[in-house]
Amino acid sequence: MQNSFCNQKFPLYFSGEVVHGYGRGSTQLGYPTANIDTVSLKELKEVPKGVYFGYCRLNEQGEKGDVEPMVMSLGENRMFGNTETTAEVHVLRQYDHNFYGAHLQVSVIGYIRKMQMFRSVDELIEAIGNDIRVARAELEKPELSAFREDPYFK
Ligand SMILES: Cc1cc2nc3c(=O)[nH]c(=O)nc-3n(C[C@H](O)[C@H](O)[C@H](O)COP(=O)(O)O)c2cc1C
Numbered sequence: 001m002q003n004s005f006c007n008q009k010f011p012l013y014f015s016g017e018v019v020h021g022y023g024r025g026s027t028q029l030g031y032p033t034a035n036i037d038t039v040s041l042k043e044l045k046e047v048p049k050g051v052y053f054g055y056c057r058l059n060e061q062g063e064k065g066d067v068e069p070m071v072m073s074l075g076e077n078r079m080f081g082n083t084e085t086t087a088e089v090h091v092l093r094q095y096d097h098n099f100y101g102a103h104l105q106v107s108v109i110g111y112i113r114k115m116q117m118f119r120s121v122d123e124l125i126e127a128i129g130n131d132i133r134v135a136r137a138e139l140e141k142p143e144l145s146a147f148r149e150d151p152y153f154k
Pocket of ligand 1: 024025078088118
C-alpha cells in the first residue's frame with residue numbers, strides 16, 4: 001500500500017518507550033499523547049512529518065494490552081515553538097492513568113495531513129478533532145480495519 005500524498009509505504013511499524021512530553025496534550029488540548037523516546041524516534045527519521053492514523057498496543061509491566069486505534073503527530077509542534085521532532089500518539093480510548101515507561105507498539109497505516117501552524121490553540125484542538133473523525137472513518141473500511149489483526153501484534 002502506498003499513499004500518494006506523502007510517499008510513505010504503509011504499514012509502518014515502530015515501537016518505543018513512552019516518555020514525558022511537556023504535558024500540554026492532556027492539560028491544554030484535552031488530547032493526551034504518549035510521546036515516544038528519542039532513540040526509537042531515529043527509526044522514523046526518513047518518514048515525512050505529518051499526522052497519521054493506525055493501530056497501537058500498550059504493553060505495561062510485561063502485560064500486552066489491547067490493540068487500539070490511534071492518531072499520531074510526527075513533527076515539531078510549531079504551535080508551541082518546539083524545534084525538536086517528536087512522535088506523539090493519541091490512543092482512541094479513554095485511560096484513567098498515564099502510561100509513562102510503558103512499551104508502545106505502533107502500526108501506522110495511513111496519512112491524514114501535514115503538520116500545520118494554526119492561529120490559535122482552539123484551531124489546533126478543532127483540527128485534532130477532525131483528524132480523529134478522519135481516522136475513525138478510514139478504520140471502518142474493512143481493508144484497513146483488518147490491520148487490527150496484524151501478526152505484528154501477536
Ligand atoms: C492528531 C494530532 C495532530 C497534531 N497536529 C499538530 C499540528 O498540526 N501542529 C502542531 O504544532 N502540533 C500538532 N500536534 C501536536 C500537539 O501540538 C502536541 O500534542 C502538543 O504540543 C502536546 O505535546 P506535549 O504532550 O509534549 O505537551 C498534533 C497532535 C496530535 C495528537
